[in-house]
Amino acid sequence: MGTLVGHVAPGFAFFALGLWHLFNHVKLHALNPSSYTSFPWFPTSKFRYLEQVLIMVCSSISISMELFIGPAGHQPFDPDGTIPSNHLHNFEHSAISMTFFVYAAFSIVLDRISNINPIAKSSLTQLLGAVAFAQQLFLFHLHSADHMGVEGQYHLLLQSAIVVCLVTTLMGIGYPKIFLVSFTRSLSILYQGLWLMVMGYMLWTPELIPKGCFIHLEEGHQVVRCSSDEALHRAKSLVNIGFSWALICVTIFAVSFYLVSVKFYGEKVEYSTLEQREDEKFELGDDDFEDVESQKGQSKLHGEPKSFIHMGKGYAIMDIER
Structure with missing residues (x-):
């Protein structure tokens, strides 16, 4: 994941998923403002489980890239069978993808079992989603990669979006009829994807590296280092400003999207x-x-x-x- 493609590809997946949920929740609420009830996922007319299958496919590709395609020799272990230090982050990223794969797979299984109460199905599916976000938050918070530099600042701000995803997913279990919970959850998933894409471009595009900083190869992967404390402080401030601008843009988009959808539907x-x-x-x-x-x-x-x-x-x- 420590590359431009490794951030942009999963970021686009989260962005598309958040946009899909945002569209369906807003549409459902516009059509049923008084009897709205949220859903953990949304089927399509041609293939009911398209959303889950795409999540499983993307997760499988991510796991393969992290453990078998990306590492030198196409395997993540040392000759003695141990995990080398420069591959720890690969195992962390693959564990996140595995959890989302489990969520998608069991959401299909739960939906196909007919003798389970629909409310229980929805609650269990939401709980599986919360576990996936909790796993993501845990591993990014205790990430083996750098926590002090510019990349660490990007990851710190990413965790704030994941916290919102986790909290709103848990709230969705107890408050399925509150539209704002589902709206915020969809928006936070979308924003998480957007921020991952921003990270990919800003950290691995040499022309976008802040003044006084440079891309440096450490332990088999590239990281951004700064030549002085002043340059590091400036770079982190630019990251904070970028996060704020992105939040403003997403907020304007979300409210405008809601107003247009409500007017139309x-x-x-x-x-x-x-x-x-x-x-x-x-x-x-x-x-x-x-x-x-x-x-x-x-x-x-x-x-x-x-x-x-x-x-x-x-x-x-x-x-x-x-």
């Missing part, structure tokens, strides 16, 4: 409701339609409300399956 539900009412009016006639409306009003008084929320709910499920 909210009008879609209103149009469907109005169209149904006009059809009823056309078939029954004006006088009969008024009588039907009065009966609906009476049924509400007797505790049987006929709202359009149920119609919106069914429509939301159909849209997500597309």
Whole structure:
């Protein structure tokens, strides 16, 4: 993972996953604002488990790159069978990928078992996701790579995004109907991917290295070193500024995306409701339609409300399956 591609590729995967979840959660909430319930993953119409399969494929590629393709000799061990110091980070990164593979695999297994309560399925799947983020946070926090230099500052800020992913995933177990929890979780996954891509370009592109710093080869992988404490302090400050700018851009994007989606899908539900009412009016006639409306009003008084929320709910499920 300690290369440009090693950060950009998984970063893009997290970014795409976060964007996919953000789109589906916003769409689901726009169609069902009063009866919204979050989902741990979203199926597609052509292949139900596309999301999980892609996670498993990406995780398998990452494990292969870390343990068998990237290391010299295409194997991560010394001749005596021990793990060399310069391959410790490979095992740490592969353990993260293994945990996400386990999450995706068991989410499929849980979904295919019919005699488990749907709420229990969703909660267990969320718990598996939380374990994956907890593993990621643990290994990045106690990373064998440099914690003091510029790369360490990038990893420190990355951990803040992972903490939000972990906390919101755990909150999603107990509060599945709170849209803001799912919205924040999706956004934090997206932001984590964005920051990984930024790390890849900023740490392994010589033209983007801060003044007074340089790329140096240590223990088989390249790291950024600075010639003085002043240069290091400046480089870390630039990392903090970059993190802040990225956060501002993601915030603007998220709120704008929400407003556009609510406007589009909210009008879609209103149009469907109005169209149904006009059809009823056309078939029954004006006088009969008024009588039907009065009966609906009476049924509400007797505790049987006929709202359009149920119609919106069914429509939301159909849209997500597309």
